[in-house]
Structure formats: C-alpha cells, structure tokens
Amino acid sequence: MGDVHPRIPRQSARDQGGLPPVNPDDDARLSAALAAVVSGARRRALRDGDRQIDSAHLLHSLLDADPEAYAVFEAEPQLPRLLGYLVQRSIGYGLRWQGIVEDSGAVPVVPSAEGFSPLAAGAMEYACARADHRGDGPASGIDLLAAILVDPESRAAEVLGRAGIDARAVFTRIDDRLPGGFRGGQPRNGR
Numbered sequence: 001m002g003d004v005h006p007r008i009p010r011q012s013a014r015d016q017g018g019l020p021p022v023n024p025d026d027d028a029r030l031s032a033a034l035a036a037v038v039s040g041a042r043r044r045a046l047r048d049g050d051r052q053i054d055s056a057h058l059l060h061s062l063l064d065a066d067p068e069a070y071a072v073f074e075a076e077p078q079l080p081r082l083l084g085y086l087v088q089r090s091i092g093y094g095l096r097w098q099g100i101v102e103d104s105g106a107v108p109v110v111p112s113a114e115g116f117s118p119l120a121a122g123a124m125e126y127a128c129a130r131a132d133h134r135g136d137g138p139a140s141g142i143d144l145l146a147a148i149l150v151d152p153e154s155r156a157a158e159v160l161g162r163a164g165i166d167a168r169a170v171f172t173r174i175d176d177r178l179p180g181g182f183r184g185g186q187p188r189n190g191r
Helices: 032-048 055-065 067-073 079-087 093-097 118-134 141-149 155-163 167-177
Strands: none
Touching: 032 055, 032 141, 055 067, 055 079, 055 118, 055 141, 055 155, 067 141, 067 167, 079 155, 118 141, 141 155, 141 167, 155 167
C-alpha cells in the first residue's frame, strides 16, 4: 500500500472522562488565529508521519502563522537556524522522535487528549489558563508559545536549544510582555 500516514484521531468529551477535548475547531477558549495554528500543527504532524501533535509542531506552526509569536524571535540572530531545524524535522534529527510520545512529566497532563502528545495537550490547557487569568479574551498564539516553553524538556525547547536560543529567556520575554502573566506556571498575583 505504500506510505500511509496514520490519521490523528479526535475524541468526544464523553470519551475523555468529562474533560473538554482540546479541539481547535470548536473550542471557544481559543482565538481564531490560535485555532488556525493548531490546525497547521495537525497538518505538519500528518505530513511528518507522526501520530500526535507535539510541542515542536506547535512551535513551527506558531512561527509560520502567528505574527506576534514570530515577533518574539525577530531579534534572535539564530532565527534562520531555528527555522531550518523546524523545516528539516522530517528528514533530520526529528526522526528519532517518531513513535515516541512527548511527555517529560513536568507539565500537568490532560488525560486522553487524543491527537496531542501529553505535553502538547497540557500546553494547550496552560495557554487557556493564561488567557483566563488575564481575562481579556480567548487564548492566543503568544499564550501557546509561552506554554510550550514552560517545560525545559519539551521538543520545542530542545529545538530552540539546538538552534542556540535559550527557551527560558524567550519565556521570560513573553511573560514580561503580557500583563497578568504567569511566573513558573503560577499566576503572578497569587490567584
């Protein structure tokens, strides 16, 4: 049959033990732009032959489709190198990730979030929590960018490190830009 890429399945809320699914197509907690980013990450995962969307797919899609997320990296002299690593994922070092679930255990896991690695599903929930904490609308791309960088063992953080970009410094830059942001995964004002 040749190369057949596995379909990234979706589950209903009923199948997820009562937790809302991380489904960008109908999740009011996500801005339209962020829903498009997640859809782009899903296409990348399918194209790469990966069973789940991981944080590196999300990072690549953010840089490709979200001008605010891209702007965070514009001053980085290593941006071209980062983009090169992301583009070459399916033929380069990312091949060792195929068939391995991304989960470092540092970010709270969203059980049974089909189609997302446990770390990516947790990052989606974290992005929504950041937006809820600010109270100024649905989660945006910048919320997701911060969320995928919280865990220093995420694939997104690994790609940044390989490109010579400090993920912690990027996270701090994002957090300092947003009023009411989080620090170390906790709301700044203690709420």
